[in-house]
Amino acid sequence: MLIDAHAHLNGYDLLGPGALDAALAEIEHHRIFTISNSMDLPSYRRNLEIAGACGLVLPVFGIHPWYAPDYVDRLSELRAPIEQSPILGEIGLDHHFVEDKAAHEAQERVLEFFFKAAAEQDKIVILHTKGAERDILALLNRHHVRRMIVHWYSGPLKILRELEERGAYFTIGIEAAYSRRVQDIVLAIPPDRLLTETDNPGGPKEFIEQPGSPALLRDVVRKIAEIRQTSEEAVLHVVRANLLMLMRGDPRLADAVRVIRAAHAA
Numbered sequence: 001m002l003i004d005a006h007a008h009l010n011g012y013d014l015l016g017p018g019a020l021d022a023a024l025a026e027i028e029h030h031r032i033f034t035i036s037n038s039m040d041l042p043s044y045r046r047n048l049e050i051a052g053a054c055g056l057v058l059p060v061f062g063i064h065p066w067y068a069p070d071y072v073d074r075l076s077e078l079r080a081p082i083e084q085s086p087i088l089g090e091i092g093l094d095h096h097f098v099e100d101k102a103a104h105e106a107q108e109r110v111l112e113f114f115f116k117a118a119a120e121q122d123k124i125v126i127l128h129t130k131g132a133e134r135d136i137l138a139l140l141n142r143h144h145v146r147r148m149i150v151h152w153y154s155g156p157l158k159i160l161r162e163l164e165e166r167g168a169y170f171t172i173g174i175e176a177a178y179s180r181r182v183q184d185i186v187l188a189i190p191p192d193r194l195l196t197e198t199d200n201p202g203g204p205k206e207f208i209e210q211p212g213s214p215a216l217l218r219d220v221v222r223k224i225a226e227i228r229q230t231s232e233e234a235v236l237h238v239v240r241a242n243l244l245m246l247m248r249g250d251p252r253l254a255d256a257v258r259v260i261r262a263a264h265a266a
């Protein structure tokens, strides 16, 4: 069993006919438990449909910071999908790819709306923190969000430590094969907080020059094993144990936990 804690399976629709079916076949073949994140309402609806076709896919709802300006004036429309979704992602702030200050304000308001819900409903959040690591920490100090996955972290190690103290888990993706900075982050993450991801299909593109396929996760695992000087089996084992620990005792994730355990036994 492999764990892809951060993908966007709805993104395969844009790659032409057959692309999604091929991705799902690969997910089944390699037994990849996949958390399919949403960017907005339409992508969430699509992820729900996709999950209906594959039992290894967990669809989750979030408004990505790039789409926050579209939703900041219609937050009430987000209540029902937030309530329905067992995890909230992808949410966060982005001050790296987005430079417009008005958009930053919208991002912050949308993120606070999600943080309030996550605290009230005691849900795991999946965070995008690009260039806004300090601001995310400041917001976390105002809301009681107990469990979080920080996706593709690339910020300062000092803030990684502070996020770790707040209970964060961290996903590592394919950039670990290309960037010295991410390799340092791979070494800085405590073993009990490590997770794996692809950010498929779009995320890996700038590194592998084509959209990622689910089996890319094998390369991620191999690279992490190399950097941490351990075996691929050990990485797979620890990542699976970490996700189970993070999900432990959450009634909304009982089915997901069963799927992860059963796939392992098979």
Ligand SMILES: [Zn+2]
Pocket (backbone or CB within 6 Å): 006, 007, 008, 037, 090, 199, 203
């Ligand atoms: Zn993403």
